[in-house]
Amino acid sequence: MRRRSEPNTFDERLSTEEALITAALENTGPGPRRNLLELKLRQIETARLIGGWVSPTGVRPSPGTTVRPPARDRVG
Numbered sequence: 863m864r865r866r867s868e869p870n871t872f873d874e875r876l877s878t879e880e881a882l883i884t885a886a887l888e889n890t891g892p893g894p895r896r897n898l899l900e901l902k903l904r905q906i907e908t909a910r911l912i913g914g915w916v917s918p919t920g921v922r923p924s925p926g927t928t929v930r931p932p933a934r935d936r937v938g
Contacts, residue, residue: 872913880906 870878883899883906890896 873910876906876910876913 880903883902887896887899887903890899
């Protein structure tokens with residue numbers, strides 16, 4: 863019977879993706895590709911925050927708290 867590898871935790875997968883994106887950013891100049899990579903890093907940061915909220919031992923957001931993107935990413 864085939865043996866399965868240990869599954870990575872959500873945070874481990876985020877860390878791996880973050881490292882790959884950070885490495886790509888070092889070799890990317892200004893432009894749309896860099897903007898996309900920076901957006902993905904912010905998405906990873908938000909995913910970590912929300913992942914902490916939904917985990918059994920996670921910290922809950924205070925009442926009235928909303929997760930909003932930085933002002934430059936908001937529409938309107």
